[in-house]
Amino acid sequence: MKTFLSTAVISTTTAVTLALATPAALAEPETYVIDDEHFSMAFEVMHIGYAPVMGMFRDVEGQFEYDEEKKQLTSGKLTFKSKSVFTNHDKRDDHLRKDDFLNSGKFPDITFEVTGFEATGDNTGIVTGDLTLLGQTRSVAVDVTLNESAEYPIGHEDYTLGMTAETTIKRSEWGMTYGIEDDLVGDQVRMRFGLEAVRDSGWP
Template identity: 80%
Template sequence: MKRFLSTAALTASLALSAPVAMAEPETYVIDDEHFSMSFEVIHIGYAPVMGMFRDVEGQFDYDEETKQLTSGTLTFKSKSVFTNHDKRDGHLRNKDFLNSGTFPDITFEITNFEATGDNTGIVTGDLTLLGKTRPMDVDVTLNKSAEYPIGHEDYTLGITAETTIKRSNWGMTYGIDQDLVGDDVRLRFGLEAVKESGWL
């Protein structure tokens, strides 16, 4: 009996002292077929002009256990701007706004995530636009994470996010002084991202 108790005590001690296996962040790749990004900016004070970027790619690291977005990068192709008006889209691509010929990429790099609820948080990152990099906070909702029910059937995370920026902080000032185009730009995102291991 003493030998049994001694062995049991030793086993329990080793179990308690052994390192606990912790989940690690895994990489998720944005599914470009299920990605939406829109922007809104007031035109001459009358109504918002709404548009989007149709070409985007990116990935981020997500810890399922802690619900933390730990790092990641999104890249938008500035030439892919679309507002359903050819002349306006051409203007947005020139030097007054996006200057797509010189700056083809708009990037957002995640630097921090602070949870604000069970499935909400604030992502802090660096937005690089027109060659200037400035910090930006984004309100994020982690909608659902599960194996996809149709199609690829891989583990997928869905996210909704939004923020408002002042474009003048990145040197885009056309039309602000004349009140032709607003300074505040509202950004909204909806995306699905697939765990990278599912696409290997």
């Protein structure tokens, strides 16, 4: 038979356990929205073996769900407008928008949708996702580093995550084969990302 003392001890122990467990138990992924004023996506492709051509996409939007306490990225999506490609050369950019490369008229959006995440350190991880390009979808792994997470020191002052990411793909896997056979344009495309994302609760 339980005594008054043993019941009190059990109740107290249960209360302490619940109190300690509550923050983790209640922690949930939060939505972060890409700050398009602080987003850069750069790519580089080798040109005839001489030097890499470097470029970027100027128009991007996206958001993701992240649980900072558990260090888990649960979902997310980025959308790049293919017409916004920029390599600092008008004629080349026009070519990139045509059928040989991005075919922007038919495929205006390039998307990356998160399918998984594996933490590799305190502030690093590997994001896997589906990259849809030219109407074809392939899985891609991206190395990610979380640089900073805190209230923003200037401007909006909302809680913000800052990160960098990098991956390399073969464009031929998405059917973009122009220039590969003659080694005019490299198959491998190195991509690097730098971004800030603001917690949705404070984003206008």
